[in-house]
Amino acid sequence: MDVDMDADEPRGAKRKADSLNDGDDDSAAPTRRRIRALDQDVVNKIAAGEIIVAPVNALKELMENAVDAGSTSLEILVKDGGLKLLQITDNGCGIDKEDLPILCERFTTSKLQKFEDLQSIATYGFRGEALASISHIAHLTVTTKTRESDCAWRAFYDGGKLVPAKPGQSPDPKPVAGRQGTQITVEDLFYNIPTRRRAFRSPSDEYNKIIDMVGRYAVHCANVGFSCKKHGESSTSIAIQANATAIDRIRQIYGGGVANELTEFSTSDDRWGFKAEGLATNANYSTKKTTLLLFINHRCVESSNIRKAIEQTYAAFLPKSGHPFVYLSLEIDPHRVDVNVHPTKREVNFLNEDETIQAVCEHLRTKLAAVDASRTFLTQTLLPAGGRSGPDTQLQPAAAASKTKSNATPANPRRTPARNDAKLVRTDTSLRKITSMLPPAAGGPAIPSFQPEVETIEYEQVDREVVSCRLTSIRELRAAVKNDTHHELTDILANHTFVGVLDETRRLATIQGGLNLYIVDYGRLCFEYFYQLGLTEFGNFGSIRFQPPLDLRDLLTIAAERLGLEESEAEEIIDLVSARLIERREMLLEYFSFEISPTGELLSIPLLVKGYTPPLSKLPEFLLGLGPNVNWNEEKPCFETLLTELATFYVPERLPTTREGEEDEPIDEEIGKRRSHVRWAVEHVFFPAFKARLVATRSLMDRGGVLEVANLKGLYKVFERC
CATH class of the missing domain: 3.30.230.10 (Ribosomal Protein S5; domain 2)
Known part of the structure; x- marks a missing residue:
């Protein structure tokens, strides 16, 4: 029984020379492959694939051609990362109509005459391959006008040749209206190379590469203006004037x-x-x-x-x-x-x-x-500087007028407006707080009226480039917050006067807005603020570093014990969460300053705001919640749920007034220090931040985050009856 040994050879194994003529039967010999020239269309596509690797390469070639043409203004339009549409419009010298038939043929150029010219080339393009390569892998349209021409000419190309705009029409260039210069439109890039096109999974990544390349040439090309934007959007990603330094x-x-x-x-x-x-x-x-x-x-x-x-x-x-x-x-x-x-x-x-x-x-x-x-070392705060002018700076309380003696002659002879006590509002936050007027809570100590001790926090300055976030998912999340804005409540918070903290256990505080007094749940306000801060500062967080690093599994184990999980269930959850966090550590570090080593050590967590230390006692539960509470499979839900978990972690914890189950026992010293720190941060960090940048949403009103408890006009009416 004969056995075909070649069938058992591994694929790609080198064949022996004698196997080519095994036996006397000519029919048994394998067919020899002859060398022949490739089809010209295959040659052109291979060449195009080497030159135009991605949309950014096509744009680079087109920008260089535009600058070579003496342009002082380049307008770039992009759709789907350049795969669907890539258009560049310049105001250069234009292309003669007589040159349009060979414009997209290979090795047609106005910049070389002989090989020796390569030794002194001083232009960007010179080989005449850019437009030819693009025309073999995309639908190319050229509209151009020279200074001498009476009109612009539009031509369509496919495979390097002129083609008609519609079947049955002439392929010759058509006269159209247009300004001096050239507009090149590239549509459906790589439409005939599906493998290459499928390799581009993220249009946003390709657009970021285009923005990077446009930015580089915009910096270098003096006296040339650049603009680049996405198709369908009114705002530009880059807009540089020609006269900019x-x-x-x-x-x-x-x-x-x-x-x-x-x-x-x-x-x-x-x-x-x-x-x-x-x-x-x-x-x-x-x-x-x-x-x-x-x-x-x-x-x-x-x-x-x-x-x-x-x-x-x-x-x-x-x-x-x-x-x-x-x-x-x-x-x-x-x-x-x-x-x-x-x-x-x-x-x-x-x-x-x-x-x-x-x-x-x-x-x-x-x-x-x-x-x-x-060399200088500057400290940058995440909160904007003070100096906000609001209604508080424009109010004139009658108390100021009472300091003038009755027999003094006023400097201004104009009549002083009559005092209306029903319209006086609080303007000085250093005055007596409402908490000093309230009795102590049942079973608890009196609320202190002295200034609490401020926790000393040391910061290390790290100068880092501010990253501009162009992720579509983050922009959509920001737009969702904007669309949910409660304008009236936003105005109240922007112009409020802080009155005092009522209850750390229930996280309640009072503010005055206009003539009204409100009780607010500062826990809900803090959550909304930290979530919005995460969106606005996305990719630019500071970091809280741990020295020495913390063991991730130990923290997860603590969280599992607090939740009362069974040992077998807890071990499985800990393995899954730790593996997921280590797997995504690069993304967490880049976007959230959340650093985890490959061996499972927690090196740092995000720093959202200076002057306030997040409750580290909640750190184990926060880390454990990043497993089941975060959607790791899709970009937008991932960022949304992760920022939600981060905001929840940063919200000040509920602080007890006495030991649990022991009403007469005072609280521990550590809890007392923490309460003083939170109380100070609420007044001097959080509410000033709410005033400066919090966008109040409808959910704050729907969930009882803000409640009006008094109206100054109404109170005066009550007192008048008495």
């Missing part, structure tokens, strides 16, 4: 924290044939990741060697794990540069690379050392 451009794109700490540098060396200039942050600024905007001969590129050299230069000036922001523009003699080493022109090679990098870093080190003496 480089520092102003960085300020608008990367934030004032970066722009305020920039140092300008410039150096050159004729020996190595380069000139370098740019902007770099000084020793006052550091972030967790290096931001390097590198341009070589005005082309945005990447270089791991330059990045490493700059990071090593800053290592002597920044704290551990600190990284800089650097914008570096290198102009190198074109004869020393090979720009044709990468299909997407992402990398370039140039002579004397090591010497050039060393010279630039030495100059940068000198600049940093010169400004290092001015």
Whole structure:
């Protein structure tokens, strides 16, 4: 019995030479594959796939072409991360109608005549592959007008050739109305390469890459305006005026924290044939990741060697794990540069690379050392500064007028308005509190009238770049809060005067709004405030670090014991929750400053507000609740439920007035200190924060979070009857 040994060979195994002619029967020999040329359509798609890897690559090529055309304004429109629509409109010189038929053919360019021209190329594009590649993997429309042309011309392309707009029409360019310049519209990118298209799972990620690339060129291209927005939205993600300076451009794109700490540098060396200039942050600024905007001969590129050299230069000036922001523009003699080493022109090679990098870093080190003496350490608070002007600053209590002697001549001869006691409101929070007028609670001590001790909290300053959150899920959650706004209650809280804390056990306080007195559940207000704070400061939280780190499983075990779970059930839940938190530790650290080590050590938790320490006694239950109470499978529900759990954890706990079951026994010293801290934070941290930035929602009214208990006009009517 003959056995086919080839059938048992592993797939991809090299075949032996004698197996090609095994036996005398020619029919048994395998068919030899002949070498033949690929179909031109396959060749074009392969080339397009090498040049246009993602929508951001297509946009980069189009932006470079627009700048080459002398444009001073670029308008970019994006839909579904550029996969559905990518449109760029410029005001450059335009394209002649006679050049439109070959515009999208491969290797058609106005920037090269012979191979030697590559040695002195000074433009962004030069190979004539960008539009050709795009036309083979997308539907391409070009509308252009030159200064000499009486009208604009619109042409449609597919596979590098002109095609009709509709079946049966002529493929020739059509005259249309339009302004000088060129508008290129790319639709359905990768429509004929489904595998590549399916690889892009998140349009928001692709849009963020586009925003990053537009921002880089907006910083570098002086006297060129940039705007970029999503299709269907009125607001722009980037809007840079043509006359903006480089520092102003960085300020608008990367934030004032970066722009305020920039140092300008410039150096050159004729020996190595380069000139370098740019902007770099000084020793006052550091972030967790290096931001390097590198341009070589005005082309945005990447270089791991330059990045490493700059990071090593800053290592002597920044704290551990600190990284800089650097914008570096290198102009190198074109004869020393090979720009044709990468299909997407992402990398370039140039002579004397090591010497050039060393010279630039030495100059940068000198600049940093010169400004290092001015290093400052600023503390940034999450709450806005005071100085809010409201109705309280405009009231004129009659008590102020009573200080004037009766026989004194007023400086202002105008008649003083008559006093109306029924419309006087409280304006000085230092006056006697309502709590001093109330009797002690049954079985409990009198509410102290003295100023409670303030807990001393030390903060370590960490300068970190403010991250602009562009996640659609967070924007939708913010919009949901805005749509649920109770405007009347928001106005009351924005203009209220704090009266005093009534009961820490029930978390009740009193405020005066206008002529009314309200009892508020500051526990519910704190929850709403911390949830909204989590949305507004998403990705920019501070951190409360634990020294030494806490064991995650020990904390979860404590929570399980408090809940009275059986040992077998508790062990299973602890395993699931700890595994889930360790699995998602990178996301928790990036968005929430929630750091967990791979070995299960809790290193830090989010810091939401300064001046208040969250109840760490609730930490075990908070960690255990992150398992079943958080939807980890979908982005928006995940962020919503996680912020809800975080807000619940931060809400001040209910503090007893006596020991449980022992009405006559005073509370422990630790609980007394905690009560003093919470009481101080409620008056000096929370309610000022509510006044400045809390958006009151309808749920606060529906759940009894705010209750009106007195009206000044009504009280005066009662007293008049008496």
